[in-house]
Amino acid sequence: MIISVILIIALIYLLIGVLFVPFFYAKCIRHIDETAKGSSIGFYIIISPGVIVFWPVLLRKWRKALKEQAYE
Amino acid sequence: MSTAYSAVGWNRQKKIYDGWIAAFCISYLALFISLTLLFNSEATFETILIRSTSTLAVLLLHIILSIGPLTRLNKKFMPLLYNRRHLGVTMFSFSAVHGIFGIIQFHSLSNTNPLLSLFLSNTNYGSIPAFPFQALGFFALIIFFLMAITSHDFWLHNLSPIVWKTLHMFVYAAYILVVMHVMLGVIQYEKNPVFVLILFTGSASLIILHLLAGLKERKIDKMKFKLQEDGFVYVCEADEIEDSRAKIFCIDQERIAVYRHEQKLYAIHNVCKHQGGPLGEGKIVDGCITCPWHGYQYLPHNGQSPPPFKERVSTYDVRVNHNKVWLNPIAFAEGTEREGALL
Numbered sequence: 001m002i003i004s005v006i007l008i009i010a011l012i013y014l015l016i017g018v019l020f021v022p023f024f025y026a027k028c029i030r031h032i033d034e035t036a037k038g039s040s041i042g043f044y045i046i047i048s049p050g051v052i053v054f055w056p057v058l059l060r061k062w063r064k065a066l067k068e069q070a071y072e
Numbered sequence: 073m074s075t076a077y078s079a080v081g082w083n084r085q086k087k088i089y090d091g092w093i094a095a096f097c098i099s100y101l102a103l104f105i106s107l108t109l110l111f112n113s114e115a116t117f118e119t120i121l122i123r124s125t126s127t128l129a130v131l132l133l134h135i136i137l138s139i140g141p142l143t144r145l146n147k148k149f150m151p152l153l154y155n156r157r158h159l160g161v162t163m164f165s166f167s168a169v170h171g172i173f174g175i176i177q178f179h180s181l182s183n184t185n186p187l188l189s190l191f192l193s194n195t196n197y198g199s200i201p202a203f204p205f206q207a208l209g210f211f212a213l214i215i216f217f218l219m220a221i222t223s224h225d226f227w228l229h230n231l232s233p234i235v236w237k238t239l240h241m242f243v244y245a246a247y248i249l250v251v252m253h254v255m256l257g258v259i260q261y262e263k264n265p266v267f268v269l270i271l272f273t274g275s276a277s278l279i280i281l282h283l284l285a286g287l288k289e290r291k292i293d294k295m296k297f298k299l300q301e302d303g304f305v306y307v308c309e310a311d312e313i314e315d316s317r318a319k320i321f322c323i324d325q326e327r328i329a330v331y332r333h334e335q336k337l338y339a340i341h342n343v344c345k346h347q348g349g350p351l352g353e354g355k356i357v358d359g360c361i362t363c364p365w366h367g368y369q370y371l372p373h374n375g376q377s378p379p380p381f382k383e384r385v386s387t388y389d390v391r392v393n394h395n396k397v398w399l400n401p402i403a404f405a406e407g408t409e410r411e412g413a414l415l
Contacts, residue, residue, distance in 0.1 A: 003191045033230060035077055042079025049221040054231070061230065 017052035020059070024051050028062040031069065077226055089155040093162055100128050118177045125170040130254065132163035133247060134274045141285035143364075147353065150364050157223045160243075164220035171213045174206065205256035212249035215242050228347065237348060251275060293322040304391060304398035310415055311395065313337065318361075320352035323401040327352070328388055330399060331361055331372050336412035338372035339388035339399055346383065374409040 025044060029036045036043075051058060082090075104124040108115050136159050142149040179189035190210060196202035219240055221227075228236045251271060258267050299306035307321045307330065318329040320342055327342035329352025340361065342352045349365030356362065360369035360378060370377055370385055377383040384407035389400040392413045404410065 003188060007185075007187055033226065035229070036226065037076065039077040040079055043077040043224075043226070046079045047224055047226050050224070050227055053218065053221060054227075057231065 014052055017055040020055040021048055021051050024055070024058060024062075028058060031065040032058065032061045077224070081225075085151075086155045086158070089151075090158055093159060097128060097132075097162065097166070100124075100131070104128070118173060122170055122173050122177065125166045125173075126254075129163050129166040129170060130250060130271070130274075132159060132166065133250065134278060136160055136163060137243070137247060137278050138281055141281040143353075144285040144288060145281070147364075150353070153365055154367075160216075161220050161223055164216040167213055167216050171209065174209075178206070201256070201259055203252075203256055205253050205260065208249045208256070209253035212246040212253060215246035215249075219243060219246075225346075233345070233348065247278075292320060293325075293327075295322060297321070297323055301398065303402065304389070304400045307397050307399045309395055310337065310392050310397050313397070316356040318352040318354075320350065321399060323399070326401060326403070328399060328401065329361075330390055330397060331356065332415075333359075333372050333412075335415045336372075337390050337392060337397060337415065338410065338412040339390040340370060340372070340375045341386040341388075341403065341406075343385070344368050344383075345385060351385070373412055374407055376407045 101124050104127065105120055108120050108123070136156060139149065139152045139156055139159075143153045175186050175190060179186040179193065182189060184192065191204070191207055194202070194204035194206070196204060219242070222231065222236060222239060231239070254271055255268060258265075297305040297307060305323060307323075308319060310332075313319050313330060313332040315332050318331040321328050321330065327350075328339050329342045329350075330337055330339045331352075333356050340351060342350055344351050344363040344365065346363065346366055346368040349363040349368070351361055351363055351370065354362045354364040356372065357369070359371070361372055362369050368377065368383060369381075370383070373387075375385040375387045386403035386406050387408050387410045388403060389410060390413045391398050392415055397413075
């Protein structure tokens with residue numbers, strides 16, 4: 001039972017990550033990492049699994065970057 | 073170093089490195105499959121696939137974990153370190169093939185979800201010899217997966233070098249899980265002790281290599297610098313430092329690299345901003361101190377990466393008096409220009 005719940009939570013977490021990927025590339029990445037500008041499509045493909053897994057870190061980083069830019 | 077990210081940072085050396093990895097893996101698989109067919113003609117395709125990929129992944133893991141201490145013991149192993157990331161991703165790929173086919177073979181034929189079956193088909197969690205070893209392999213695979221998907225400089229920058237390094241240090245936890253996974257698997261399913269003996273030899277070799285490398289580093293860190301003058305400490309004779317090379321000194325728990333370049337000595341912090349590589353073990357290439365790990369570069373006189381790159385390390389004052397090198401261990405701010413000591 002506990003294992004089923006953990007697996008379902010993990011699945012939901014990863015699904016949110018999948019939904020986050022296009023949003024991240026469209027809105028976030030240019031704010032958090034200047035080096036990503038002009039990067040190849042291969043780069044975006046290769047970092048996608050990481051975006052799916054680490055989406056809360058990137059979301060937090062994006063929000064922080066937005067706040068800093070608004071402050072400036 | 074580059075101004076925009078690429079999918080894979082290939083250059084000539086990395087292509088050669090990857091070529092050797094591919095040749096080694098193909099040769100190993102061919103040999104393993106041939107020997108299995110020769111001595112065990114009843115083995116199924118799935119069994120051969122699961123066993124060949126698992127043994128290859130374990131072998132690659134031992135090579136990966138040996139590279140760090142080997143390079144600290146002998147600089148000749150440094151080229152192995154240069155593209156260790158690709159070796160790690162290769163190891164994960166074979167582990168994943170082993171894990172996926174293992175789950176398909178042993179857990180996909182019942183009505184239970186295969187992942188649930190992985191944890192529930194054997195519930196002897198209280199027994200050491202009958203412990204469900206497949207669960208241990210699963211957790212090791214998760215660690216390898218997290219390491220593989222973050223094996224890009226984008227993640228190094230965005231997770232921060234400290235978090236990234238910490239995550240990748242979990243390879244040792246994964247190694248312990250792999251050892252237990254293999255040992256318990258052999259105990260529960262095999263009668264031939266050869267796999268246990270091979271793994272025991274591999275583990276013992278890794279432990280010895282890490283101990284030797286640790287002792288060598290400890291020796292450098294424990295060096296005492298007694299002579300002091302105006303905040304400077306005497307570290308060595310000038311001719312002990314080869315041209316375009318450095319010597320590393322650990323003073324007040326900080327490692328400082330003193331480089332010799334164009335008849336001058338320069339001192340910078342020893343830790344590369346990229347992945348914490350030992351800058352003092354590198355050399356000067358095209359006028360820049362070049363990290364031996366991944367080729368990140370810094371100018372000797374100010375510790376800054378050449379434009380347009382922005383990495384910076386601390387610099388230190390160094391002076392030479394009658395061939396004696398004196399170093400001030402108080403760091404200047406990262407990227408501060410120092411004129412160096414004329415020889």
